[in-house]
Amino acid sequence: MSDKILVSGATGFIASHTIERLLAAGHDVVGTVRDPKNTSKTAHLQAMSGADQHLTLVAADLTDTDPFSAHTDVDVILHMASPYAMNVNDAQRDLVDPAVQGTVSMLTAAAKSPRVRRVILTSSMAAITDEPDGRVLTEEDWNDKSTPARNPYYYSKAMAERAAWDFMEAEKPHFDLVVINPFLVIGPAHTAAINTSNQTFVDIIGGAYPAVMALNWGFVDVRDVADAHVAALSADVPAGRYIAASANMDMTEVVALLRASGYGHTKLPKFKLTGAIGTALMKLASFGQPKGIGSYLRTHLGRIPRFDNTKIKREMGITFRSPQESIQDTLADLTKWGHIPAPKA
Ligand code: NDP
DSSP states (O other): OOOEEEEESTTSHHHHHHHHHHHHTTOEEEEEESOTTOHHHHHHHHTSTTHHHHEEEEEOOTTSSSOSGGGOOSSEEEEOOOOOOSOOSOHIIIIIHHHHHHHHHHHHHHHTOTTOOEEEEEOOGGGTOSSOOSSOBOTTOOOOOOOSSSSHHHHHHHHHHHHHHHHHHHHOOSSEEEEEEEOEEESOOSSSOOOTTTHHHHHHHHTOOSSEESOEEEEEEHHHHHHHHHHTTSTTSOSEEEEEOOEEEEHHHHHHHHIIIIITTSOOOOSEEOSHHHHHHHHHHGGGSOHHHHHHHHHHTTOOOOBOOHHHHHHHOOOOOOHHHHHHHHHHHHHHTTSSOOOOO
C-alpha cells in the first residue's frame, strides 16, 4: 500500500537515499528543504525515478515558527533534518535550538493532523552515549553527559530525542514514535557534498591525523540506514528506539584497509600512538584542536563503542553491510566526486 510521507531535511545524505527508496516503492513524498529554488541541493532529488509525479519539495527551516503544520496531511513523517557538525561557533544557536525546536515543531504539527499514524525520528548513537565505557550499549542507554560545551552535537541529538519522548509522554498523541539511532553513517552520496561522517576518510587520507590513534568507530552504511527508515513504515515494527550499526573497526584497521586499497601514496598516518602513553599524549594535544573536535577526542580516545544491534535485525529484518564493504564503496564514491585522489595499484 502506498502512503504519503513527509521527509524533513530532504537534501541530506541519509534522506536522499531514503527518498530514492520511498519513490521506488511507489509512495508520495513531500520533502522539506531550506530553499526549494537551490537546485544545486535539490537537482538530484528531482532527477530520481518517480520524482516528477510523486515528489514535492516545500520550504521549511527548523528554527522558523511552526515550519511544518502546512505539510502534515500525510500518513507518516520521517523527521531527519538536524544540523550535523562537530564544531560550531555557538552550540545553542547552531545545534541545540534547531535540533530541539525542529523536533518539537514537527511533533506539534503532527498532533494537529489526524491522518498521521507514525513519526520516525532520526536520532543518533549520540543520544545513547558520548563516552563509551566498554559495556555493550543497548536501546536502554542514554547519553546524559554531553553539554553545550562537551560534545555539543551529541548534546543536540540527546536533547532532541529526549524532547520527542517527553512530548509523547505528556501529549499522548494519536500517532506512535519510532526512533532510529545510527552510529557513524558512511557510504556513497547522491551529491558532491561531503557528509561529516564520510569526511573522516578525507581527513585520514589528507593527512589531518598526525598519527594512528586509539579511536574506534561503530560503522553503518547509509543504504542500510535508509532501508531501516523504510522498514519502519510498517505497522508490524513496534514503536521504540532502534540502534542502527553494523560493526566496529579501529583506526589501525581502517588505515590498513586504506593502504591495502591503494591509498598508500597519500598522507595516511604512519606512526602509531595507540598505547596508553600515546593516548595520553593525544588527549593533551586535543586541547590544541577546535573545541568540538577536542572534546570528541578526549571522550573517545581509548574507548570502544560496543553495541547490540539485535533489535533492529529482529524487528525490521535489516542485514548490515560490513564496514569493510561500506568503506570500499565510500572510497570509490569520494574518488568519483574528486574529494580524494584515485588509488594506485
Ligand atoms: P546531512 O548534513 O547530510 O543532512 C542534514 C539535513 O538537515 C540537511 O538536509 C540540512 O539541510 C538539514 N538541516 C540542517 N539544519 C537545518 C535547519 N536549520 N533547517 C532545516 N533543515 C536543516 O546529514 P545526515 O544525512 O548525515 O543526517 C541526517 C540525520 O541523521 C540528522 O538528524 C543527523 O543528526 C542524523 N545522524 C547522522 C549520522 C551520520 O553519521 N551521518 C549518524 C547518526 C545520526 P541543508 O541541506 O539545507 O543544510
